Amino acid sequence: MQSKVEEADIFIYGKMGPKETNRILAGKVELLKKQFDFSSKIEVLQENERKLWLIRESRVEGLLTVQSISYEKKSSKWKMNTPQRYLLSNEKGWICNNESPGSDLFEAIAASVGGIIKLTEENTAPHLPGLLNLLAENGYDPDNRINPKLGEETQTTAYTTYTHTPSHTKSQASHLKSTTISLPEGIFMALSCPLATKKTGEAKLMKDPVTLVADGITYERAHLLEEYPALQEGSDFYPNIKLKTIINYIAANSLQPNEYLAKLEKVEEDIQDPVQLITMENPVLSPSGYSYEQSSIAQWIRSKQSDLPVWGNIRLIPDPVTRMDIRGKTLVPNVNLRLFIDAWPSFYEEQRLSCQQSLQNS
Numbered sequence: 001m002q003s004k005v006e007e008a009d010i011f012i013y014g015k016m017g018p019k020e021t022n023r024i025l026a027g028k029v030e031l032l033k034k035q036f037d038f039s040s041k042i043e044v045l046q047e048n049e050r051k052l053w054l055i056r057e058s059r060v061e062g063l064l065t066v067q068s069i070s071y072e073k074k075s076s077k078w079k080m081n082t083p084q085r086y087l088l089s090n091e092k093g094w095i096c097n098n099e100s101p102g103s104d105l106f107e108a109i110a111a112s113v114g115g116i117i118k119l120t121e122e123n124t125a126p127h128l129p130g131l132l133n134l135l136a137e138n139g140y141d142p143d144n145r146i147n148p149k150l151g152e153e154t155q156t157t158a159y160t161t162y163t164h165t166p167s168h169t170k171s172q173a174s175h176l177k178s179t180t181i182s183l184p185e186g187i188f189m190a191l192s193c194p195l196a197t198k199k200t201g202e203a204k205l206m207k208d209p210v211t212l213v214a215d216g217i218t219y220e221r222a223h224l225l226e227e228y229p230a231l232q233e234g235s236d237f238y239p240n241i242k243l244k245t246i247i248n249y250i251a252a253n254s255l256q257p258n259e260y261l262a263k264l265e266k267v268e269e270d271i272q273d274p275v276q277l278i279t280m281e282n283p284v285l286s287p288s289g290y291s292y293e294q295s296s297i298a299q300w301i302r303s304k305q306s307d308l309p310v311w312g313n314i315r316l317i318p319d320p321v322t323r324m325d326i327r328g329k330t331l332v333p334n335v336n337l338r339l340f341i342d343a344w345p346s347f348y349e350e351q352r353l354s355c356q357q358s359l360q361n362s
Contacts, residue, residue: 011132011147012064012154013056020346021056022080024185025069027339028052028146029078031189034217034335046071051081051139054146057154060101062119063087066135084138086131088124090114094131096138119158128159149188183250186343190336191247193220195227205247209240209336211285216333218243239289242270243337257355264351271341275300275320280341283334286326288319291334301326 013021029052032042045052053068066084071077085101086094091114099106110116117124136142148154183191193206194217208221210233218240224231231237249263249270273280273293282294292300297320304317317327 011055011145012159013054013148013152014154015057015059017059018067018083020184021054021065021067021083022069023343024054024146025052025067025080026078027186027189027343029069030335030339031194031217034215045144046073049073050141050144052144052146053135053140054148055135057156057159058085058101062116063097063101064131066140068140086134088117088119088127090117093127094134119156124158146185149183149185151183152185184343184347186339187250187347190340190343191243191250193218193223195223196220199223205251206243207247209243209247210237211240211243211332211334211336212237213330213332216285216335218334218336234287238285238287238332240285240291240334240336241289242283242291243334243340246270246337246340257358261352261355264348267344267348271337271344280337283337283341284331285334285337286319286324286331287329288322288324288326290319290321291337292320292331294331294333297331 029042032045032052044050049070049072051068051070053066055064055066057063058065064086066086068081069078070081072079082098084096085098087097087110089095089110095109095113097106097109099109132142191205191209193204193209196204196206206218206220209218210221210224211218212224212231213236219237224237233239246267249267252263253260255263268279271279273283273296274290275292275296278293278296280291280293283291284294284297285291286297300320301317316325318324319326
């Protein structure tokens with residue numbers, strides 16, 4: 001039996017479309033599958049076909065949409081479930097109403113429960129914990145909910161002011177808001193360290209990212225070595241140079257709009273394969289710390305196996321960028337870089353338009 005939810009933090013995403021929501025859900029699944037810290041969690045989700053889910057504001061005022069993804073044993077695939085819409089009614093509290101908003105059926109269902117309550121800070125506050133309890137009863141386990149990062153949460157005050165916040169915490173939150181970068185879920189997942197988030201409860205951009213050879217996941221060097229001090233660079237983990245450069249560009253959002261846009265434009269170069277100069281789709285990491293498109297580096301290695309001279313009965317294979325000998329070394333899937341590349345186009349377009357708008361208004 002699910003335990004009752006008495007109180008919750010702000011857990012509702014702002015308004016966004018189904019496609020963007022699905023990308024967040026799919027990205028979370030991929031990250032959980034690759035992280036050894038969460039291997040048991042993904043196994044439980046798959047074994048019990050449980051939902052991984054989030055709540056977002058619907059584009060229709062006053063409605064909330066719950067979207068989820070779950071593992072289907074029959075097909076051995078993760079599948080998106082049908083979104084569920086919830087509204088706050090006068091007589092029944094939160095109810096599910098999946099009919100098209102504005103349709104006769106939608107209005108009939110709303111009328112049968114006394115109509116829809118117009119959301120205010122006063123009347124919404126008592127009902128939000130009840131919504132989580134209702135969702136838990138319908139198979140939405142609170143432990144499997146994805147919460148928004150700073151900047152992604154709802155801005156509707158009816159949803160954001162129901163939790164009492166002590167004055168000193170408000171002051172701290174105000175300070176953090178000016179220094180913390182607001183990023184989409186996919187970008188933040190790619191550029192933050194899961195060990196740091198687990199330890200401190202706060203997700204931050206990495207400063208010195210290194211990638212574990214065992215699973216291809218990237219971690220903050222200091223946190224990884226603190227957790228596993230016996231690991232050795234070059235055999236157990238590699239530096240992730242491209243991801244580090246990208247983080248430095250993304251983190252420069254305190255610059256003037258034209259300067260920040262110039263930084264973001266340089267990211268395009270860092271998601272390109274250095275050999276073929278194409279945007280990578282399946283990046284792999286070399287022991288040198290540089291990333292390459294998998295097919296590109298494989299072709300490079302094959303070509304060098306035959307046309308390089310032999311030194312001391314050993315045929316060296318140089319890394320394309322650093323010329324470091326990578327003969328016999330493991331090329332590691334760069335999971336975080338792939339997640340970033342997947343999320344990059346929509347983020348870049350949004351930032352480009354925002355910067356241009358700021359320049360026009362200045």
